[in-house]
Every structure is written in C-alpha cells, then in structure tokens.
Amino acid sequence: MAYIYSLPTSASFTGKGLVGYTFGPLSQKDVELYYVEVKKGHDVFMISKKITRTYYILSGSGYFTIGGHKYNVGPGMLIEVPPKIEYCYSGRMTLIAFSKPRWFSGNDTFTKWNADVVGQDLAYRTDGGSLLTRLVRVRLFGKSPVNAFLRLNQRIWDNLPSSLAVLSAVRLCGDFSHKVARMQVRSQAFATLFLRNRPELELIRRLLERTAKGGHLRVTVLGCSTGAEAYSVAWKIRSARPDIKLTLRAVDISKQAVEFAKCGMYSIASSQLTDTQIFEAVTPSEMEELFHRNGDTVTVKSWIKEGIEWHVGDVGEPEVIDGLGPQDIVVANNFLCHMDPPSAEMCLRNIARLVSPNGYVFVSGIDLDVRTKVARDLGWVPLEELLEEVHEGDPYLRRYWPGRYAGLEPLNKKRADWRIRYAAAFQFVPRVISSLTLCNEELGGGSERSEWVPVLSGDGNSNHPMDAN
Numbered sequence: 327m328a329y330i331y332s333l334p335t336s337a338s339f340t341g342k343g344l345v346g347y348t349f350g351p352l353s354q355k356d357v358e359l360y361y362v363e364v365k366k367g368h369d370v371f372m373i374s375k376k377i378t379r380t381y382y383i384l385s386g387s388g389y390f391t392i393g394g395h396k397y398n399v400g401p402g403m404l405i406e407v408p409p410k411i412e413y414c415y416s417g418r419m420t421l422i423a424f425s426k427p428r429w430f431s432g433n434d435t436f437t438k439w440n441a442d443v444v445g446q447d448l449a450y451r452t453d454g455g456s457l458l459t460r461l462v463r464v465r466l467f468g469k470s471p472v473n474a475f476l477r478l479n480q481r482i483w484d485n486l487p488s489s490l491a492v493l494s495a496v497r498l499c500g501d502f503s504h505k506v507a508r509m510q511v512r513s514q515a516f517a518t519l520f521l522r523n524r525p526e527l528e529l530i531r532r533l534l535e536r537t538a539k540g541g542h543l544r545v546t547v548l549g550c551s552t553g554a555e556a557y558s559v560a561w562k563i564r565s566a567r568p569d570i571k572l573t574l575r576a577v578d579i580s581k582q583a584v585e586f587a588k589c590g591m592y593s594i595a596s597s598q599l600t601d602t603q604i605f606e607a608v609t610p611s612e613m614e615e616l617f618h619r620n621g622d623t624v625t626v627k628s629w630i631k632e633g634i635e636w637h638v639g640d641v642g643e644p645e646v647i648d649g650l651g652p653q654d655i656v657v658a659n660n661f662l663c664h665m666d667p668p669s670a671e672m673c674l675r676n677i678a679r680l681v682s683p684n685g686y687v688f689v690s691g692i693d694l695d696v697r698t699k700v701a702r703d704l705g706w707v708p709l710e711e712l713l714e715e716v717h718e719g720d721p722y723l724r725r726y727w728p729g730r731y732a733g734l735e736p737l738n739k740k741r742a743d744w745r746i747r748y749a750a751a752f753q754f755v756p757r758v759i760s761s762l763t764l765c766n767e768e769l770g771g772g773s774e775r776s777e778w779v780p781v782l783s784g785d786g787n788s789n790h791p792m793d794a795n
Contacts, residue, residue: 328353333361337580341369342642342669343416343443345579346423358428360421363581364388365640366443367416370436374409377433380424381405381415388417416442479503480729497738504728504735508693518554518660519604521612522722525715526688527562529751530655532711533686534567542571546653546680548641549661550576553587553626554604559657561616561630575650577637588636590626594619642673652682660691660723663732671696678704681754690716690750691723694735698747708749717748 331349338348343366349359367388381390387400392413399405399419407413483491483500490496521527537543543563547556556576563572578584592604608616617624639646641658658677662670670692678700681687687706689697701708717737718724727733737748 333582337583340579340640341443342640343367343369343440345581347582356427358425360423360425362421362423364415364417364419364421366418367440368414369440369443371412371414371438371440373412373435373437374407375433375435376409377425377427377429378409379407380426381407382422384420384422386417386419388415388419390415412437414440416440476503476507476729483728484725491736497736500728501735504731504733507729507733508731518551519607520554520616521558521607522555523659523690523716523719524607525712525719526690526750527558529709529712529716530559530688531562531566533655534563534570537567537570539569540571542573543655544573544575544651544653544682545655546575546577546650546657548577548656548658548677550578550587550636551580551583552592553590555657555659556587556634557590557616557626557630560634564630565615572633573635574633575635575637575653577639577641577646577650579638579640581638584636584638590631592617592624593622594624595622641677642669644676644679647676647680650680652685653680654682654685656681656685656687658687658689660720660732662689662692662696667693667696671700674700675704678706678754683754683756685754686751687754688751690720690734691732694747698743701746701749701752705755706746706752707755708746709751709753710745710749713745713749713751716750 331352333349334347337345338360339346344362344364346360346362349361352359364386371391381404383399383401383403383405385401387398389396389398390405390407390413391397392405392407393411397405399415399417405415479499480503483503486496491500534543545559545563547559550556553576556574560572560574563570563574576584576587578587594605605613613619613624616626616630618627619625637646637650639649641647656677658674662674665673674689674692674696677689678687686709700706714737717734720734723732723734724736725733727735738744741747
C-alpha cells in the first residue's frame with residue numbers, strides 16, 4: 327500500500343492559462359488531489375454537477391468568481407466551491423485542489439470563456455443540441471453506453487481481417503465510430519517512446535541532404551514530454567550529418583517533464599510516466615549507440631544531448647513562438663489531438679509562425695480535418711516522399727483507431743484530397759502571385775475546385791540552409 331506520493335513528472339491536464347498534476351491514484355477512492363500552476367486562470371467558467379472542489383492557495387494571488395461575486399485570494403486562503411454554482415478563477419498562483427467525489431466525465435458544464443485567459447468575454451460554444459452529442463453524454467447507472475459501444479467496436483476492429491477492413495461499408499462503420507470517439511472529453515496523455523515513427527526520422531534524414539557541409543540547422547520539437555522524441559530526432563540528425571551544427575530546442579508546457587527530459591536518464595525496468603514501453607522500438611545495437619547503461623538505468627550519450635535547449639512554454643501563446651525564433655524544421659507531434667478542434671486549429675496556426683520560409687513542419691497526432699484546413703488556408707505544400715510510410719509509421723496512432731479520439735484513420739486513396747489529408751510533413755513555400763494563382767482566384771478556385779492553391783518559389787534562389795545545395 328502506498329503512503330507517500332510524489333508529484334507526477336508530466337502534466338495531467340492543461341489549459342490556455344494553467345497546467346495541473348494529479349497525485350495518486352489515492353487509496354481514498356472518493357477523493358482526488360491536484361497540484362495546479364496557474365499562469366492566467368481557468369479557461370472557462372463552469373458548473374459542477376456533483377463534485378465539491380476545495381482549493382488552497384500556496385503562493386501568488388488572484389481572484390475567484392463564484393456565483394457572480396468576485397473574491398480576492400492569496401497564500402494561506404481556502405476556497406470551497408459546492409456543486410451547482412458557476413465559478414472560475416484568474417491570476418498567477420499555485421494551488422492545491424481537492425475533488426470530492428473524484429472527477430468523472432459529464433460532471434462539468436462549461437458556460438463561457440474566461441476573458442482573463444482568452445482575451446474577451448465570449449459565450450462558450452457547444453453543439454450540445456445535436457442528437458449525437460446528447461447520445462454521447464447519456465449515462466446509465468453512472469456508466470456510458472457509448473463508451474461500452476466503442477470498446478466493443480474496437481475489439482471487433484482489432485480482430486477484423488484486412489481484406490474486410492478495406493470494404494467501403496466496413497470503412498463507413500469505422501468512420502462513424504471514430505466520429506463518436508472524437509466527441510469524448512479530451513485530456514492530456516503522455517504515451518511516448520524512442521524512435522516512435524521510423525519513416526518520419528528517415529524523411530528528416532533525407533531532407534538533410536539539402537544542407538550544405540558545415541551548415542547550421544535549427545530544429546524545434548514541440549510537446550517534447552520527457553524527451554524521447556527530441557533525443558530521437560537529435561540522434562538521427564547527428565548520426566547522418568555530424569558535420570552540421572545543430573541547434574535543437576525542445577518545448578513542453580510541463581516544467582516537471584522538461585526537467586526530467588533534460589537529465590536524459592530513463593529506467594529500463596519500468597516506465598516512470600506512461601504505460602508505454604519507451605524502448606520497445608529500439609534495437610539492442612541502437613541501445614548501445616544511444617545510451618550509457620548502469621544497471622537498470624540508461625543515460626542519453628553526451629554527443630546526442632549536446633546543443634539541445636530545453637524550454638517550458640505553451641506553444642499556443644504567440645509570445646512563446648516569438649521567443650523561439652525562425653526554425654528550419656518544426657516537429658509538432660501527438661499533442662494537438664488532445665485539444666478540442668478549435669483550440670488545436672488556433673494552436674497550429676500559431677505554430678506555423680515558427681517555420682522559416684522554405685522550412686518544414688512535421689505534424690501528426692492531430693484531427694485530420696483540422697490539419698487539412700490549416701494546410702489549405704496557409705498554402706502548405708505536402709511532402710509526397712514517404713507519405714504513406716510516415717502515415718502508417720506510428721503504431722500507437724494506428725492502433726487507437728477507430729475507438730479512441732487520438733486514433734489515425736487508415737489512408738484512403740479514393741479521396742480526392744488524400745495527398746494533403748494524409749501528409750504529415752509539409753514545406754512552407756513562400757506565396758508568390760502568379761498568373762495561375764490569379765486565374766484560380768478569378769475563376770473562384772479554392773478548396774472545392776482543387777486540393778490547394780498552387781504556389782511558386784520565386785526565382786528558385788534561396789538562402790535557406792535546407793536548400794543550400
């Protein structure tokens with residue numbers, strides 16, 4: 327039986343103005359305990375159905391708005407919010423929070439955005455009136471029949487012969503199940519592993535062939551979690567091109583995750599932060615190349631760690647992106663799927679500002695509708711090299727479909743937009759007004775007439791390090 331609990335290394339939930347960590351699970355099944363770092367405030371006002379929440383202010387200051395009244399708070403103060411009362415909080419502070427009973431899906435009703443966090447007072451938009459959404463939220467004896475349906479459907483799909491899975495009628499059933507899954511409440515997840523998508527790493531290696539000998543390459547890995555992806559990218563680049571001067575920035579919203587990643591020490595015996603086996607994709611020879619081993623602990627070798635800068639920040643915030651500066655390659659994998667689609671789209675548009683002209687962005691683990699929309703709007707050029715291999719390269723994303731919202735739909739070449747929809751890597755080619763572009767605009771060309779607006783790269787000359795040859 328556990329008596330002592332340590333603060334988790336990775337965040338359990340995040341928002342536009344806070345990051346939170348859940349202790350436990352505790353032996354008291356009806357109590358949940360959180361540690362919350364508030365930078366601006368809770369994103370939305372909410373009303374709890376059954377949970378009483380109690381907050382203790384450790385440091386900082388701010389205010390709670392409870393039942394329409396504003397209460398200033400500071401260190402040492404205790405705040406109790408009973409069910410059925412609208413509340414929210416703002417400020418810069420550190421909290422300990424208790425939930426009794428433990429949080430459960432369907433407890434909270436969000437009423438409006440918190441203007442201190444989103445910048446303006448807006449009604450919280452939901453599609454709560456749709457029949458399908460109401461069905462997803464139904465509870466029988468505290469359980470969700472829809473979740474039971476999704477679990478059963480997933481088991482059937484996992485055992486379905488590939489010859490049947492490609493049939494149109496079967497695919498439609500899978501698409502419907504995934505649509506339902508995407509309506510579930512989303513939360514932060516920390517599944518990570520080394521060399522997670524080998525085709526993606528191979529594509530990065532091939533792009534290095536365009537870099538001049540001795541050139542300087544700027545790379546940023548967003549949502550770096552405990553460092554596995556950042557170290558994998560650094561290893562691939564330095565193994566392929568040791569002559570390149572690499573500056574790699576790794577960013578995550580969790581301070582604890584960044585501090586853990588910076589140490590570069592991992593346990594072979596157990597996974598500290600996730601139920602995934604972080605070394606399952608690494609061969610014995612690669613373990614020798616990547617790590618120094620001491621018993622059940624391995625440490626990333628110094629030639630891989632060299633030049634990596636670790637940052638704590640919310641990449642949905644413009645000032646965080648501005649602080650990083652233009653990058654030749656940006657990797658933004660497996661965290662946007664945990665946001666609701668509007669938030670993910672806003673964050674991805676902000677991330678796009680980080681990529682230098684003719685640079686590249688890798689973005690997987692995101693709702694494909696969101697990625698396709700942003701790629702079209704911003705004129706991203708999908709990389710067709712290894713497109714199918716990269717799409718299929720992450721075993722976890724493919725395994726989650728269709729029963730979990732983070733699942734990745736199977737590639738379907740019958741779609742007219744399949745190249746842009748299923749591409750996980752894009753180049754940012756500067757837009758230049760051309761006769762072809764003008765012709766498209768005059769004819770009303772757009773997403774309904776073509777996959778993306780054609781773009782030209784000017785006279786073909788570029789000072790971009792990835793195109794130096």
